[in-house]
Amino acid sequence: MRYTSIIQQWKKPTISLPLFNLVLSIWVGIGLNIAFYKQLTSLTPYQGYPAILFLIGSSVLITAAYFFIFNLIHWRSNVKIFAGIWIVIGGMSAYFVNNLGIIINADQIQNMMQTNTTEAFDLINIRLIVWVVFFILVPLYFIYWVNIKKSTFSHTLCRKMLYSAISLVLVFGCAYLYYVDYAAIFRENRELKGMISPQNVVAASFSYYKHLQPPKNTTIHPYGRDAHQFIQTATHQTPKLMVLVIGETARAESFQLNGYDRATNPELRKLNIINFRNVSSCGTATAVSVPCLFSGMTRQAYTEKVARQRENLLDIIQRAGYKVTWINNNSGCKEVCNRVERYEIPESIRKQWCDSKGECKDEILIDSLNAYIQAIPKNDKTPRLIVLHQMGSHGPAYYKRSTHQYTPFQPTCNTSAIQGCSQQALINTYDNSIVYTDHILASTINLLNKQTQFQSALWYLSDHGESTGEHGMYLHGAPYQIAPSQQTHVPMIMWFSTAWRKHQASTVRCIESQKNDVLSQDNVFHTMLSLLNIHTTTLQPTLDLSQQCKPQLQNRA
Known part of the structure; x- marks a missing residue:
């Protein structure tokens, strides 16, 4: 009986909400954004150890930023729903960024909204299927697999405040250390943010619905109302x-x-x-x-x-x-x-x-x-x-x-x-x-x-x-x-x-x-x-x- 109990505990581990958020942040912040870090590093003059330190600092900044966001919006009652959403949209976005070099912006969301089923099926291939299995289905199973430890509201709130503060210190600390680099890079390469999954999909979708979404019951305004043929075709002319x-x-x-x-x-x-x-x-x-x-x-x-x-x-x-x-x-x-x-x-x-x-x-x-x-x-x-x-x-x-x-x-x-x-x-x-x-x-x-x-x-x-x-x-x-x-x-x-x-x-x-x-x-x-x-x-x-x-x-x- 004791052996069976150990196996059952191993199959269904119980972890705290902050640890769950941390693991998710590392996966989303680092695992899905390899192409972004490669591109970011290539835009700096660093070589050797300074380049490695810059890469580590950037990874910590992105991961800490996600950890801060997840601490704010994730509670035990909704964490698996939200985590599943981040895994799906982040995983799909990362496939196109990492494998095809596509930058996710409002225009890409517009393309997706206007794509028909035939074009969508053309995107399905063995690489995409393998990617979906390892970068979406496996993480989703992990989310389903683990239990989130119960905690009192006051204890949960105190830990959220603590970890959020630590996250902000890491974010601002890394940003301060490399402020000159980030300012120069992102000023000239604004499209880089379209490589960071899954925030690229969220930001691009918001931009699409704000600026590009087709309005309903649109009134079409006349244009070129004075148009006429200035050389009339004669009856004998072709x-x-x-x-x-x-x-x-x-x-x-x-x-x-x-x-x-x-x-x-x-x-x-x-x-x-x-x-x-x-x-x-x-x-x-x-x-x-x-x-x-x-x-x-x-x-x-x-x-x-x-x-x-x-x-x-x-x-x-x-x-x-x-x-x-x-x-x-x-x-x-x-x-x-x-x-x-x-x-x-x-x-x-x-x-x-x-x-x-x-x-x-x-x-x-x-x-x-x-x-x-x-x-x-x-x-x-x-x-x-x-x-x-x-x-x-x-x-x-x-x-x-x-x-x-x-x-x-x-x-x-x-x-x-x-x-x-x-x-x-x-x-x-x-x-x-x-x-x-x-x-x-x-x-x-x-x-x-x-x-x-x-x-x-x-x-x-x-x-x-x-x-x-x-x-x-x-x-x-x-x-x-x-x-x-x-x-x-x-x-x-x-x-x-x-x-x-x-x-x-x-x-x-x-x-x-x-x-x-x-x-x-x-x-x-x-x-x-x-x-x-x-x-x-x-x-x-x-x-x-x-x-x-x-x-x-x-x-x-």
Whole structure:
């Protein structure tokens, strides 16, 4: 009986609340934040023992800070509930920070809120499962396993006050010793706080709900109400058809057209396109870049709140008399297409290009565009803008972003656990997705070139780029101030049919002359209006590529 009692005590240990909080603080403060400490240490000039002491001091500061917080909010009645929450959100946050170099901020919370189930499942891999087992399930079992010792309220309160005071002494002591270092580091690297789990999720979620959460029953304010076509299409003149392709996660440095030493653009190179080599995105995530792209605001002036509460480029073009249609093969249009036609892709086309989970190859866009154009009556003279939203190179499952015919680079990384693949296999897989995008764009151009009902044009640019292990970073969504060029330098091309070039020869020549200039997504809103012959006071000539060759603008400069 005595032996059984000992075994039972060993299976269910009883510890005090302060000790439980201390163990939790060490696990959360140190165990989940290895990447943060590595980055923090790399930003100091210390070497040898001073570097070790700085690392120890920083670890003590973070752990003591968590211990102070836990002492305040944890009581015997709620400690296991709160501890479970910290373990889950901290463990998941730490996976993305430590394994993919992702910094958790409000934009990342926004990305998570707008991610569909298909994209979420792409993140599940063996590494994530192993991580969840050891960094979430095992700690959760420990929380369930132990008993918290009972104590009187007065005794508990006295111990809380004592340990809270000790925690504050350690926090302020370490902060005082390394104040100059912390001030210099965090002043220039504010994003570091997004690497500390789980506070990064808590702070980012609060920021999201305060600044980025979609408001309910939002009143949409008119924008560009004076928009009209200043060159009316005559009955004998061919109407315009502009196809705007919004790419996904394609970076300019992986395009052969921009000097990349691999054959990632075998089809586009044979076509009469205009390739722009120096274009930057408005954001590093779709949830920012796409609304910003259509908002009429520059990157520096862009605010989510304003973009959500007023009309955008599509509304203005539609008001001017164009038929505007959005054809989607992504997780949605981020609300920019709410007031225009959203094309319902025929089931016969879906069956050809979509898998059982509803994830579709981008060739579905070509067939859908063809079906859409074929359904336009021959006597219809309505000018049109069609937006194609690609799946593109969306990660981490890059191997799903191309068909077998368009995978020239081998071996490939056939998993979403990309950090476990060799760098070469990962690059091969990503580059194959660019080859497939090249095929999609070339096929779309060839389709437009065959039809005679419209004078047609294609404009392609990616929403943002992608990191594939450079600087220890994967995927995208890094704060713009520190984002590497792989996430902000995006490809952009234009193509104009013979008929379009004939009617706007000088405009096309002017735009082509700027193909090597430093440009950005700020130029899209204003240049698109000009290309479609739409006049509105919202158009800023200085951001309109088609007007940069006009003498009056040159004289003003």
